[in-house]
Amino acid sequence: MTQEHAEISLTLERLWQFSLQYYSVREVKQACLDLQNQFHGNVNLLLLLKWLDEQQVSFLEEDWHKVEECLGRSEALLHSFRELRRKLKLQAPDTLYRESLQFELQLEKQQQSDLVDCINQLPLIKRSPSELTLPSDEYSTSSLTQRYCRQLGGEHLYHAFSAPAPS
Template identity: 80%
Template sequence: MTIEHVRISLTLERLWQFSLQYYSVREVKEACLQLQNQFHGNVNLLLLLKWLDEQQVSFRDEDWHKVEECLGRSEALLHSFRELRRKAKVHLPDTLYRESLQFELQLEKQQQSDLVDCMNSLQLTNNQSEPLTLRYCRQLGGEHLFQAFSEPAPTQVNQ
């Protein structure tokens, strides 16, 4: 069997809009937060993997480390800011807390930009095996969470 390389049109805006819509599903949001808080997973990576699953596209096994490395630049900063925001919540006025949430969203978007750049540098193929989201959940020890990600994403315009 030959592996056919595929090209996709992945942009930051496309991934961001997909993520906002997909994350708005209550079960998905809850599973994402559980993946993040209990299994130390990366929600942006999971959202990217779900987008790739929806396109039936994958990357080579040997490229997993490249994908995880591209998170390195932003993950420590995002994690530290998230912890600081959580601790400061009780001490901050509502408006300042909402501003801190908006800033965190900007950090999330920057991380997605890093992921998009990384993905666009890899050779992608048609996914002939299990979904990437299942592989990621299993890798983290949270395979049971995959159920929340197994349904197709809600359809959206300009996907």
Template identity: 70%
Template sequence: MNSKHVSVSLTLERLWQFSLQYYGVREVKDACLNLQNQFKGNVNLLLLLKWLDEQQAAFLDEDWHRVEECLGRSEALLHSYRDLRRKLKSHVPETLYRESLQFELQLEKQQQSDLVDCINSITLLHNQGEPLTLRYCRQLGGEHLHQAFAQPIEEVVPK
């Protein structure tokens, strides 16, 4: 990574729409859920990293902890809620379960808002090194999952 600064225009709505489109690809969704369930990864962080990869942007190594810390506020709540929703699945009517999924999506969007605020507060550089998604998968021990995230989005998501 060289030291050339990159200016990106990241908003919550831009990241959210990107995430909905990208996560809608079956292979991507499966890899995201595997990363989350088997490797304790954060899907919202991975989607942000993919968005940054698409912009050829990265942050300094010393900023990784800041980015991961910004998840702290919402991560425990999201995990607890997700566990509760899964336990309730077979015990509540389908309509109530769908409502619980919608509420979980609101929590996910709040977490993305925290990530956007964090990224917009740090210096981004032109990434000439490894993709951030690869680094994150490797950090979690799920490097083989990166294959699902390696394609540029225009090759994965039909226009």
């Protein structure tokens, strides 16, 4: 992997807009839900990793735990609220359910804000496009998205994330 320092301009709004657009692809949405529900993955983290892959940048392997740790503040709250919202869907009026869904989206956006703050504090390195597409078990030659899917045991989901995001 090329160890050249990368300068990126990651803002919450940029990641949020990317996420909304990318998640709107039916295959991507289904793979994200499978990653979350079957493999206990974090969709916001996956979306951030995909954004970084698209920018052809990465963080150092030793910083992986820092990125995952920044989810700690919001993950338990988001998970609990998501469970509550699912129960509401069966029992609450439709308007209350829609309001709970909007609140969950606000929690998702806050989690993305935490991720943006974390990434903007890490040294990032440039990667060549060929480094992001090699079918290897080595961290240095797999995309961040692929590595995350593999780490969760859901590597077969990676095919849904391997295509470039729609522009």
